[in-house]
Amino acid sequence: MENILSGKYALILFKIQSMNMGQLKKYYAVILAQEHTLAQLDLLVKFHRGSVYFRTRNWFEGVKKPLKDALAVEFGVRYNTVMRL
Numbered sequence: 001m002e003n004i005l006s007g008k009y010a011l012i013l014f015k016i017q018s019m020n021m022g023q024l025k026k027y028y029a030v031i032l033a034q035e036h037t038l039a040q041l042d043l044l045v046k047f048h049r050g051s052v053y054f055r056t057r058n059w060f061e062g063v064k065k066p067l068k069d070a071l072a073v074e075f076g077v078r079y080n081t082v083m084r085l
Helices: 007-017 021-062 067-075 079-084
Strands: none
Touching: 021 067, 067 079
């Protein structure tokens, strides 16, 4: 991961420092739109991950295996992590 104070991130910070109020408001509107898009994407990912865990639970109930152990072995996640979703 790139250091936030170097490269393209430094350029963005420099550009923000030189913006007037009108430019800052436009830039802020873009950031809010991107944040909304990311929130929708995050929700979509959580939905699909939850669907996988739900199907996994049903599958392991059918073969009479404990879900807690299976999640760790099959997906590398702890049962508590899954239950938070």
